Amino acid sequence: MKLPSDQDITGRNLGEEELILLKDVISSGVLNSTxxxxxKKLEREFAQMMGTKHAIAVSSGSxxxxxxxxxINPDPGSEIISTPVTDMGAITPIIYQGCIPIFxxxxxxxxxxxxxTIAKQINPLTKAIIVTHLFGNxxxxxxxxxxxxxKNIPVIEDCAQSFLGSYHGELTGIIGDIGVxxxxxxxxxTTGEGGIVITKDEKYARRCRLFVNKAWGYGxxxxxxxxxxxxxxxxxxxxxxxxxxxxxxxGNVLQRRExxxxxxxxxxxxxxxxxxxxxxxxxxxxxxxCLDVDPKITGVDVGQMAANLKSFGIFSAPRYIQKxxxxxxxxxxxxxxxxxxxxxxxxxxxxxxDEERLRIEYKGAYQALSRMLVLPWNEFYTDKHAEYIAxxxxxxxxx
Numbered sequence: 059m060k061l062p063s064d065q066d067i068t069g070r071n072l073g074e075e076e077l078i079l080l081k082d083v084i085s086s087g088v089l090n091s092t093x094x095x096x097x098k099k100l101e102r103e104f105a106q107m108m109g110t111k112h113a114i115a116v117s118s119g120s121x122x123x124x125x126x127x128x129x130i131n132p133d134p135g136s137e138i139i140s141t142p143v144t145d146m147g148a149i150t151p152i153i154y155q156g157c158i159p160i161f162x163x164x165x166x167x168x169x170x171x172x173x174x175t176i177a178k179q180i181n182p183l184t185k186a187i188i189v190t191h192l193f194g195n196x197x198x199x200x201x202x203x204x205x206x207x208x209k210n211i212p213v214i215e216d217c218a219q220s221f222l223g224s225y226h227g228e229l230t231g232i233i234g235d236i237g238v239x240x241x242x243x244x245x246x247x248t249t250g251e252g253g254i255v256i257t258k259d260e261k262y263a264r265r266c267r268l269f270v271n272k273a274w275g276y277g278x279x280x281x282x283x284x285x286x287x288x289x290x291x292x293x294x295x296x297x298x299x300x301x302x303x304x305x306x307x308x309g310n311v312l313q314r315r316e317x318x319x320x321x322x323x324x325x326x327x328x329x330x331x332x333x334x335x336x337x338x339x340x341x342x343x344x345x346x347x348c349l350d351v352d353p354k355i356t357g358v359d360v361g362q363m364a365a366n367l368k369s370f371g372i373f374s375a376p377r378y379i380q381k382x383x384x385x386x387x388x389x390x391x392x393x394x395x396x397x398x399x400x401x402x403x404x405x406x407x408x409x410x411x412d413e414e415r416l417r418i419e420y421k422g423a424y425q426a427l428s429r430m431l432v433l434p435w436n437e438f439y440t441d442k443h444a445e446y447i448a449x450x451x452x453x454x455x456x457x
Contacts, residue, residue: 059371059389059442059443060371060447061272061371061372061373061380061434061439061443061446061447062436062438062439062443063246063373063434063436064243064244064436066382066437068438069434069436069437069438070436071271071303071309071310071437072248072299072303073398074106075302075305075306076298076299077097078302078412079298079299079300079301079302080209080295080298080299081341082096082200083096083106083295083297083298084296085228085261085293086270086357086413088294089293089294089295090143090291090292090293090294090387091115091293091297092276092291093290093356094294094297095294096294096297096298096300096301097115097291097292097294097296097297097300097344098297099291099297099301099302099392099439100113100115100254100292100297100300100304101113101115101302102233102321103305103350104205104254104256104274104304105250105256106302107307107318108229108231108232108237108256108396109229109232110231110237110256110257110258110449111258111260112256112257112258112259112260112262112263112266113254113255113256114254114255114256114263114266114267114270115252115253115254115297116252116253116254116255116270116290116291116292116323117250117251117252117253117270117290117292117298118147118148118152118238118240118242118251118253118290119145119218119238119240119242119253119290119398120147120148120151120253120254121150121151121243121253121270121288121290122145122238122254122255122337123147123152123214123216123252124151124155124186124217124269124290125147125238125255125266125269125270125290126152126154126214126236126255126262126290127152127155127157127186127214127263127360128236128264128266128268128269128287129236129255129257129261129262129263129266129269129272130185130186130214130236130323131213131265132155132157132185132186133156133159134156134187134401135158135183135401136154136156136157136158136184136185137157137158137159137160137181137183137184137185138152138157138158138160138181138184138185138186138187138188139161139163139164139171139180139181139184139186139187139188140152140158140159140383141161141162141163141170141171141188141189141190141192141237141423142161142163142164142196142382142383142423143169143294143378143379143382143426143427144190144192144216144382145163145218145379146383146386147197148188148190148216148263148386149383149389150338150388151398152188152279153394153401153402155330155357156182156401157185157401158283158401158402158403158410159384159389160177160179160359160406161382161383161384161420161423162175162176162178162179162345163175163178163419163420163421163422163423164192164280164423164426165422166327166350166421166423166426166429167193167332167335167426168195168197168335168336169193169426169430170190170191170192170195170196170197170350171189171190171194171197171200171202172191172197172202172209173198173205173299173320174197174200175422176189177205178216180205180209180211183303184211185210185211185212186212186213186214187202187206187212187213187233188213189202189212189213189214189216190216190217190219191216191217191219191220191223191274192348193219193229193334193342193344193345193346193347193373193432194219194221194223194246194339194342194343194344194345195220195222195223195328195334195335195336195342196220196224196225196336196342197225197342198225198337199225199226199228199230199233199234200225201427203233203234204236205406210275211362212234212235212236212346213233213235213236214234214236214237214238214303214368215230215231215233215234215236215237215238216234216238216332217230217231217237217239218238218240218242218245218253219240219245219343219345219445220223220343220345220348221239221245221246221247221311221343221345222307222308222311222341222343223340223341223342223343224245224340224341225337225339225340226339226340227339230343231256234393235257235259235262235365236255236256236257236259236262236266237255237256237296237364238253238254238255239253239254239255239256239258239346239434240252240253241254241300241303241430242252244345244436245298245345246307246308246310246311246314246343246345247306247307247424248299248303249256249296249297249299249303250296250299251296251298252292252296252300258422261381262314267419268285268287269287269288270287270288270289270290271275271287271289272288272289273285273286273287273288274445279334279457285409287382297301302372309437310437311343311344313435313439314343314344314437315341315342315343315344317435317439317440317441317443318334318342318344318347318444319433320441320444320445321444321448322334324444324445324448325349325367325448325451327352328351328451328452328455329356330351330352330353330354330356330357330455331349331350331351331356331451332347332349332350332351332352332449333349333354334347334348341386344435345405345435346375346432346434346435346440347432347433347434347435348430348431348432348433349376349430349431349432349433350426350427350429350430350431350442350445351363351430351431353429356377356455358454358455359428360376360427360428360429360430361376361377362375363376363404363451363454363455364376364431366450366453366454367450367451367454370446370453372433372434372447372450373434374431374434375431375432376428376431376435377414377427377428377430377451378427378430378432379427381427382416382420382421382424382427383412384409384416384420384422385399385410385413385416386408388405389402389409389410390410390411405448406425433447
């Protein structure tokens with residue numbers, strides 16, 4: 059069986075709706091969002107869907123993280139807590155803004171940071187917390203927000219993989235102070251590359267919008283470039299595609315959930331396989347479908363299972379990322395700008411080079427990565443596709 063792929067049209071809900079809006083943009087001759095209408099419509103409708111006041115479209119998910127950090131405006135040398143199990147695009151904006159990434163361990167089965175692991179990393183230098191709802195599975199936000207509020211630390215929700223995920227009835231992205239999303243090729247909705255920032259806070263919203271526009275105050279009585287900033291704007295072409303995609307988002311997420319529920323039922327009875335662990339008051343949005351594979355019970359580790367599944371046309375990702383973020387060369391070697399390690403400190407880099415200590419301090423992350431099998435997923439998966447995957451997982455365990 060050939061599975062739909064989010065890397066081409068077989069797994070992407072793209073069609074006539076996008077083409078109609080793209081034609082409108084081309085016919086107008088206005089491709090820049092400062093003069094056009096499509097990006098503004100996307101921002102307005104995204105904010106309405108999320109139930110928040112402000113949405114600022116940007117050129118990528120990494121740009122969204124960067125804009126959110128700039129909105130908080132931490133001093134250079136400040137620390138920002140994040141997760142070690144994430145894309146590097148969620149870490150490098152911290153460094154570009156002159157801050158130091160500090161990593162909280164994750165729960166080995168939800169794959170998310172927790173209030174307990176975050177608390178261990180908070181100190182007077184902590185100026186923000188980034189929580190990542192990995193694979194679309196919401197973090198346990200109530201204790202995290204209580205902790206953050208008690209320390210007066212703003213929370214950024216990384217929802218790049220969590221469109222319309224929910225926690226106690228609230229959508230991910232509006233629980234913290236700022237929410238960020240990615241429109242990259244494989245996300246729940248896509249513009250190829252792109253992203254968006256949402257917030258209820260007027261001050262954060264203005265600073266975000268300025269930051270993605272080179273800090274030029276469009277519409278101000280006497281505009282100027284108020285601070286150092288970049289051009290992170292989305293084009294009208296991307297805005298048109300994003301607007302059409304947004305109008306399909308609820309259906310896309312619903313289909314992902316329904317098929318995931320079917321696969322849950324098939325896999326729950328298999329010894330050594332643990333399906334996504336979701337809090338009882340949360341709703342997973344299933345960017346991908348991630349399994350915990352216990353090699354002691356299944357008789358096969360995630361690397362071998364992924365290789366076996368590939369022979370059946372199931373292109374899974376063992377371990378998601380090959381190593382925790384702090385073990386990547388950029389952080390271990392500390393060559394950030396030229397030959398300098400600034401803003402990283404020698405103390406922090408020495409910790410990232412101490413493998414024995416890291417394995418103790420980040421036990422959850424190492425366990426999760428050693429047993430994590432990320433299955434491909436998109437809105438065109440059906441129960442038949444889920445059935446096929448479940449059958450082949452069982453077969454792989456018997457080989």
